[in-house]
Amino acid sequence: MRNPHVTPEVGTWLTRRSSKTADWTVDDLVAAKRGTTVSVVIPARDEEATVGAIVAAIRDELRGRLVDEILVVDSHSTDATAEAAAAAGARVVAQDAVFPGLPAYRGKGEALWKGVAATTGDIVVFVDGDLHDFTTDYVTGLLGPLLTDPSVAYVKGFYHRPLGAEADGGGRVTELVARPLLNMFWPELAGFVQPLAGEYAGRREVLESIPFVVNYGVEIGHLIDLLELRGLDALAQVDLGHRAHRHQSTQALGRMSGQIMQTLFDRLEHYGRLVTAIPPATLLAQFRRGTSDSGVERELVLTDLTSPRHPPLASLRPGNVLRDTA
Template identity: 85%
Template sequence: MRNARLQVSPEVGSWLDRRSSKAGDRTTAELVAAKRGTRVSVVIPARDEEATVGAIVTAIREELYGVLVDEILVVDSHSTDATAEVAAAAGADVVAQDAVFPGLAGLPGKGEALWKGVAATSGDLVVFVDGDLHDFTTGYVTGLLGPLLTDPSVAYVKGFYHRPLGTEADGGGRVTELVARPLLNMFWPELAGFVQPLAGEYAGRREVLESIPFVANYGVEIGHLIDLLELRGLDALAQVDLGHRAHRHQSTQALGRMAGQIMQTLFDRLQRYDRLVTAVPPATTLAQFQRGASAGGVERELVLTDLTSPERPPLNSLALRHTA
């Protein structure tokens, strides 16, 4: 680690020491004592996650609900399986993504589900947990809450963990290593200390989450970090080692679309914060090829994806309130 510190700025090195911690640094009893009337909501965005969402909800319900967690909400993001039914049976409140702000035309994407989840909950602190985790433990929730409950200067906490891919102990997070990390190091080196800037497990104070826009698609996480760095400063951000994470891995083509959305979000922020202005904006269409059967054999079919990154405005800028 000493040699690695030589490659980052003194500011980032100091931040790593002060704002990095482990989930086990604080016991649940210590967090309950620090809670002092603070309401905590857990939001789980889920699309076709009937195989995993029930166990996640059950663990939170049995170990933390009524003690540290006051609200468990699953946002059903257009599932075609029994995600909603399984989550409700496990004890979560469940809301369909498009039922939140029904007067607004719905947008597709994970960021939309997260934005709707904030709007449909009431906690002073909001913890986000992905619905596809196979090895979930409630240490994810307690770990993310630790810095927020014990340090009022912390506004937003990201999780990080070992991410296996097959037999590789840390082979997951391919989009992070190939796209997000190189670009952040180039244009926002202040964020170079985040181990997993795209992690789906994180938490924040409601007033902070309601003050920033949510990109509707997979650009949401990188958008959060950049916006909060610009608006609140690096010291308002923290990260926690959550140990290990195993989840359903996406195809290479799906990762390509995710990478494109993340790059679009980053280039939007470059222009928004006057870090890079180009005469010709980047194109927003991604061309990919997938195998397709034909009479003459196997051909490659051209698939086009619009990478435009629509976003929801900060919730505190809206006059309307959520009605389901």
């Protein structure tokens, strides 16, 4: 097992592997692309109000020069998300239409895994579909390290995340759950400013080599698995500036936190770092306003936090059509 006292390693990594989107121009990256193909995957559920503008910006500024493919994975939307994305120029696939012969789940990680399977780019860039004031600096920033340094395998974004009057009040699950747990069990990852960021990119062979947790545990699972399999120096992060998006309710963040904790404990067991006789329970009890059977104005709500994982896509190649979107 590695020495847990890795503060000097983290400091060296921060200097070596942290950058900002302004470090590269589009022309710089086009020159560095040299035949590498790039797919942008946007997972979206009920994002009619924002997804069209995101797609249109990438289409107008980057497609044909830096980006070869824009894919929106429609994750059971009940609004016109698919129509808005298609009208703006994206190829749209329904989440459950990819690998229809496999079990289908609901969750962000499910949409991301299906997005990788349904695209062809040598590099895959992930962008959330709920961003306001989106700029293509997000895409160029994430591509910078991957196109200019072949030793970089995976890049996470970070940014200022306002919440109300607080300039950096967003990222509550990161600060209250993910960061303390990573510092305890994988301190090598302590240098990531936003380990749960939804904007990141990776080389296809890398993304196809790791499992995808089907829910919000997907990002922390990626970092842990890639650290273990590729080493810290294969990972990088880029300052993307500012991120404005739709914030979730406190109860939704509680469910997200539970999924992240389930994923982290699963990886602890997988890598032999923490073995427990009794696995953590997967049922989360929460309360919302309402009238219960006892007459108390709190209704008990139970959520199953079980976090299934899809296998690495590379493992499905024998006997499977890897990018079946029928």
